Amino acid sequence: MATIYEVSELAGVSLATVSRVMNGNTRVSEAKRTKVLAAMKELNYRPNSIAQSLASNCTNSVGLLVSELYGPFFGEMMSGVEGELRAAGKHVIVAAGHSDEASEKDAIEFLISRKCDALILHVDAVSDEYLLDLNKKGTPVVVINRYVEGLGESCICLNNELGGYLATKAVLEMGHRQIAYVSGPMWKMDVRERLAGHKRALKEFGCEVPDSLYIEGDFHEEGGVAAMQQLLKQKQPFTAVVCANDEMACGVMNCARDNDLDVPSDVSVMGFDNVIMSRYTFPHLTTIDFPSGEMGRMAANWVRHHIYEDKKKPLNTLFEPTLVLRDSLRKIA
Amino acid sequence: MATIYEVSELAGVSLATVSRVMNGNTRVSEAKRTKVLAAMKELNYRPNSIAQSLASNCTNSVGLLVSELYGPFFGEMMSGVEGELRAAGKHVIVAAGHSDEASEKDAIEFLISRKCDALILHVDAVSDEYLLDLNKKGTPVVVINRYVEGLGESCICLNNELGGYLATKAVLEMGHRQIAYVSGPMWKMDVRERLAGHKRALKEFGCEVPDSLYIEGDFHEEGGVAAMQQLLKQKQPFTAVVCANDEMACGVMNCARDNDLDVPSDVSVMGFDNVIMSRYTFPHLTTIDFPSGEMGRMAANWVRHHIYEDKKKPLNTLFEPTLVLRDSLRKIA
DNA sequence: TGCTTAAATGTAAGCGCTTTCACAAAGTGT
DNA sequence: ACACTTTGTGAAAGCGCTTACATTTAAGCA
Structure with a gap:
């Protein structure tokens, strides 16, 4: 696998310049940009995202903790989260908490150890204080289907x-x-x-x-x-x-x-x-x-906006349930 | 967050020694080991797994690609994979391929870019050649519910x-x-x-x-x-x-x-x-x-043994389906 | 006691990136 | 023409670890 160094060599520019064209946040002259791009293509260069993470202190990955990986309810939620997050180029690391306090804490620790940029949690065994504490200690957290006083807008709830x-x-x-x-x-x-x-x-x-x-x-x-x-x-x-x-x-x-x-x-x-x-x-x-899929998507969007894009635009965090009439309910005589 | 450097300082040993007690693969005297452990506890030290990954070229994470994140079938499979892998301290990064070739390739690229140590794939749109090629290029792959000539034992199949x-x-x-x-x-x-x-x-x-x-x-x-x-x-x-x-x-x-x-x-x-x-x-x-859960677990075990433990012990990769008699089938008159 | 060998530890060179800082080049306005 | 910005670029210092290699210390034995 080619490294940034080889690219810079081939393009005849410095490491820094290559990094700049990758990240696109600093201006680079058109001439060098073209050279770098060509060199990248020639070497089939793919940045090493682990190295990027270490240097930038941003892993581009978010942890997703649900009670169970199976079951239609969580499936749709996960699907919403993954769809939205991947579209934004973020990786989602999943874990199951099994509605058990020790297991949930363990899973959270596990996700934190991987330096996830944020955590999306559907937990029910862990206490409010624990979640608050987590957030206070610097792990951005969004909680699904649970309102935690003090976590404010990062609770995606259903009424x-x-x-x-x-x-x-x-x-x-x-x-x-x-x-x-x-x-x-x-x-x-x-x-x-x-x-x-x-x-x-x-x-x-x-x-x-x-x-x-x-x-x-x-x-x-x-x-x-x-x-x-x-x-x-x-x-x-x-x-x-x-x-x-x-x-x-x-x-x-x-x-x-x-x-x-x-x-x-x-x-x-x-x-x-x-x-x-x-x-x-x-x-x-x-x-x-x-609307579990919808709520998953909203959780993902919260993360995108608050963690990655820093646009603190308000999101809809309280969802309203609706009645779905089908055949199992009948008027009584 | 404390770093290994601070731990070494507090324990009065070198970086290398701290690293050694963490990894436990080299001998360290009891005296120093105790000191290091104490220092770790005191500083509430957690190794930065990103840095570990960069240095060791092993991310301890495996990519899991399924057609959809929802649906009972994949749910159980994922659950099997996650359960087994987390028990082994490995992270699982999920992605959905939506049974579409472009989407599947995209997802695979995405997982590779995160330097997953191995990929567990349930794909149906991508060709055998693509998978073979992937494997040849150095990405360990295990395929679920599909037999690919040349991938041999890393295909977890149902008959x-x-x-x-x-x-x-x-x-x-x-x-x-x-x-x-x-x-x-x-x-x-x-x-x-x-x-x-x-x-x-x-x-x-x-x-x-x-x-x-x-x-x-x-x-x-x-x-x-x-x-x-x-x-x-x-x-x-x-x-x-x-x-x-x-x-x-x-x-x-x-x-x-x-x-x-x-x-x-x-x-x-x-x-x-x-x-x-x-x-x-x-x-x-x-x-x-x-037995989708069982097969997921087997896939995870394949990865554990072949990638992380290097014990090439043979695993059961061909599963047999069984008939489940319930009420929707009746003897005809 | 002196010499050899093994075990324990430290030193330092990476891993592949990002980013600060310094500096050169190229515009600006007067 | 001058000083003064602005813009583009490179050098180099990390990010927090692992690990090969060098070095020290302890142990074993004649």
Whole structure:
């Protein structure tokens, strides 16, 4: 691999000049620029980006930490981040945090050790203080789907409370009053927000629901199945079940069917996230759209603007969820 | 951030000694090692991995190129790669190739420019020659789900032909003889292999199928829907449809239902890949397991052994698909 | 004790870039 | 013509490490 030195030699200029034409931030005479470019082409020169990083103290890489690399939710987010960042010539280094505090911290340390210029984090186990501290210590951080007081505009959030509200409101407007709710793990912030929205809608419609219709799920299909089984075992009647995500809604629908209940004739089901899969289920799932790809793209843009381009132009960091009506919700008689 | 120099100063040793205790490949006296370790801890020293990379000509990072970052198939693969590689302290840089030749080449260039120690590729648009050339020019490459003559053991493959065979054999054994086939894009190697397996099974059972029952799909749900629509529009009867992947099988099932056909009473459906989603569909999809996570892990291990540990121990690079029986396939009367 | 050999450590030369600084060349305005 | 900017360029000092080589120290043995 040719080095900058060989290029400078062939072009008959100094190292500095070659570097200048590469970076394009200083003026170079047309004559030398042409020579350098020709020499580069002839030698098939590619700058060594590691050397560039060391000298410039900028690695052109950003770390992306998600809970899991699989799963439709993160897939779209990652896709958004990667697309935007690569278009800007930045590398993205991925890591999985597995929703576990030690693992998340470990992953963050790992990304920092690679000197990422910034970190895009979707974490739920780590504390707000930890994130704040991280940022204070000089690692630019943007957090997805979580609001951290003090991190300000670098939190790319969905209004989860509103999502929860919209979901349940839609169910209520269809006439349902006996509404079961399958939440995610309650230690997660977004789970509590969605639940809060649910309760707000209930209150608004003057609807009271017994505690036994609240089940804490695990965000997985299995959890949905388990929740539905428990719900069915109880005598407490219900005509609809609102789920805190689509996977669990899937489980609920499958379990309903296994118990000879038709969705939506016998039970209506509401999801959350609008994961790709929800379009393919039977019946097609009515859900709340979580624009994860869009948010990933926005996170990437935040990094581009704030870290690489220094244009502190304001970005949209609060996204609004929307209702996606499909077939799993039906008006009650 | 403290540098190695400050550590050496504080510990009262030379730079080289500090470097030695870090790398642990040369003997250092216990006394000095202890001092150095203490100094490191006191200064909260973290080696600058960029500088290490430049000096050692090893970046400890491997590039991972997949067609798309979303989608269950790649998700599991990536997850396997990341898990294994991070455990070994290696960074994974991801990129998406979008099954487009220019885009794939671009992504590969991009990863090389970051001086990845090796590349793990899931590509389908780029030619064998290109990959061979890449490898010859000094970029260690491991290819997933594709066999490239000359790359030998660094191809992590699934026996797609066998998968295609198993799928169709299972359908035939259920008594079906009028079997439609929805393939993926025929320019993809694995698509042709799966089809070859399909035809072998057909031949083995002495079953002849008219051309009109072969439809070229796009590997997406929409393609499955379109294929099924076309099949239904034709007068040519069929009792089962074998699909080259699960997404399309989903589309086929949805389309069947929209036309008041019950799966599997009226039509049986067979998938391929055993994507997570296939467990959640209704009916649960009978399919062929593609151990993508396992293959990702194997690719990562190949890199670990061949690039970082230089133990050329043989690895399992040819995976066998297996049949996963669920509910979308039924014995014909 | 003196000599040989091995082990531990330090010195210094890179790795391939960026960037500051100094300086020469070429314009400007008066 | 002069002093005074402006513009283009090169020399050289890093960036924070690794590692070949030189040097010192310790150990082994006759």
